Amino acid sequence: MNKIKKLINYMDLRKVRFWIQIFFFILFVYGTYLFVDLGRNLPIFSCGYNRASGGNCYFLALQHQLARPWWRLFSYASVGVLTGFLTFLAWFVIFNKAWCGYACPIGTLQDWITSFRKMLKIPYSTYTVEQYRFLKKMKYVFLFIVIIFPLMLGLGLLDGEWRGAFCKMCPGRLITPLFSGDFSQWTIDFSNATAIFLTSFGIGFTVLFFIGSFVKKRFFCFYCPMSAMHYIFSDWALLKLKKDGDKCTKCGDCYNVCDMQIKDIADDVKSKNILRDDCIFCMKCVAACPEDDALHVDILNMKIFSSTKGGFSKRMEIIKDDK
Amino acid sequence: MTNKRKIETPLQRQNRHKAMECVAVLDKLKNDFDIKLDAMGYFYDLCEKVYIKKESIYSKSIKIGTLCLQVPSEIIYALDAVPIRLCNGFHTDDEIGSDFATSKACPLVKATIGEFNSGNFTDKPDIVVSPTTCDQKSKSGAIIESFGYEVYDMEFPRTKESEEAREYWRRSVRRFAKDISLVLNKKLKRGKLKEAIKKVGYAQYLYHQLNELRKEDNPPINGNDMFLLTNAFFFDNIDNWTKAVEKVLEEAKTKLDNNIKKNSVRVVYTGSPPIFPNLKIPMIIEQSDGIIVADETCSSNRMFNDMVSVDEWFLYDMVDSVADRYLKGCTCPIFTKNSDRIRRIIDLVKSHRAEGIVYQAFAGCQVYEMEQRSVLEAMEKEGIPILYLESDYSPSHLGQLTTRVEAFIESLKNRRRKKV
């Protein structure tokens, strides 16, 4: 038992994560070819517009379901909406935001763009505290579009042109199909003014996605409404990111490596549950923390991956292994 | 005629006095304590070599003298120079320095100034780097400069919570890296810096391993030896140092089981840094049947505690990460708030199962004196007994200090009995 524990705590997270991400990327982007179909309620941007997708982003279904007239939304006919939501929740509850750090193809793609930047030896950029505070609200604006717009549509407050509004704006729709050779999404829909606006926004956002994730780690995740949605339910998740503030020296090592610039991860020594709304649960912070058990990943209060001085030193190549 | 005495020059006198201070402490270290490690011999010899025989350690390398632990040694090593920390613990030098600062100033600062004034170094620094930490240290840089040394002021913020402070310090470190590399006419290279980070990291790792052993029921190394060993890191060649500590560690591990059961009172030491040969207070503690199981000082724990973590192994990220290590986790009392220092002390007390704390402030060290109240209050709240002492480098008041420490240790023993 102790041996396995040490093996995990001393693992090279970078490598492990790299392979897990490749696995899920293939699964979600080329699933159909492998006869995999994980349904339409996944808590990641595995886009339904990609025909080869091995399981779809919940937002496509959700926007569709919420857009029905209200009398139908609250009738028996909507059992499907509820089961859909429960399936989404069930998926989410297992891995929490680790879906983002490990499984989301759009997340993985951003990490690959980061690797490409590293190959060119170009430094990354960060937001200032003020920019950070302001911009982080954007994901809730998008979530509003995902959830409230369809409801307004059902009420008749918005007209049909706004159907599936967020999907039209989403880079997921333009990017993921590319991997199965489908470029058809890269067009502006000229059928009406709203469509022109939404689809051009989509193209603009996608271009920004590529530029942004080149200069800033996980640029898009910062604005992702799925991340906001996760956060609402993250307290119920089985997998948790926890902190023992007494053991933390506030050295900032975790903060230094955090792709999402989450300052609380280092400075908050009071919270036990240290998962924040921007977090992608990549666990880089746990791997970079040199204090024994200051940060740990738990399943049902059982530590499965903890920060350790030895593991830290090994990952930093300071030691080969310790006795 | 033959035994006609030569007149001693001031320099010879200084050397003789310093040697005397040195011998007195080394003798005690070698003979007065039950816990002994043969591998410590390296460090006793090293002190003799440097302070008594005056043998230089570095003949060829360019030496960067530092006046505080905040100067990133990783960058200095990466530029093929060596850092030598010149915080000084000699009473002889303290007396010389008194003429240049107020007599009420901190003895460490005065002693450092004194040594510079005499110019009597075993390894004379080529450049001196002075981080603007406390007032007295900051001002001492200018005094030292007036003696004709090249002094580089390195700006250090006095808060550490904000992003502004972090960025300010990162800039300071980047500029330092640039400026020093210009002066040395050497380019800072990625591979070199990586290697240096790992090298210093390994030294820290060894320190932590040793510290781990001090959590045991019978710590195999006493606090005074530990202070000597960490002090040696100020000036010793890092490769030799790590090799010697590896040996100490190895031997200490073998001593874990066959140690004679002793019931010394476990103490955490905090406050102004004991620097060889001023091991006065730690010595009194361990001579009064206490054992220092951990410390929170800048001559030991603070120097090794926080390690560098790097995300992208390129210069841009490495330099910034190195900068963070010296600011973010630092528990120095010069910062506006001190909750981190209090948390560190409590953590050390708990993890090392200490029974009490000795807090020493150098008479004249404002920040440690001023922070005393808040630390005492916090410890009272936690129910941890703490003794506050003021002392300096002079041999006077020894009796009085001893009485107070002994009484404190005795009270901790009583407390232990009551608990049982």
Ligand code: SF4
């Ligand atoms: S377009 Fe975006 S929100 Fe819509 S299904 Fe695709 S990934 Fe999800």
Ligand code: SF4
């Ligand atoms: S936050 Fe990033 S990783 Fe998570 S669902 Fe959104 S795009 Fe994917």
Ligand code: SF4
């Ligand atoms: S790396 Fe660990 S010790 Fe350092 S600030 Fe983060 S949680 Fe605290």
Ligand code: SF4
């Ligand atoms: S807080 Fe930790 S797990 Fe979350 S994004 Fe930052 S590094 Fe990753």
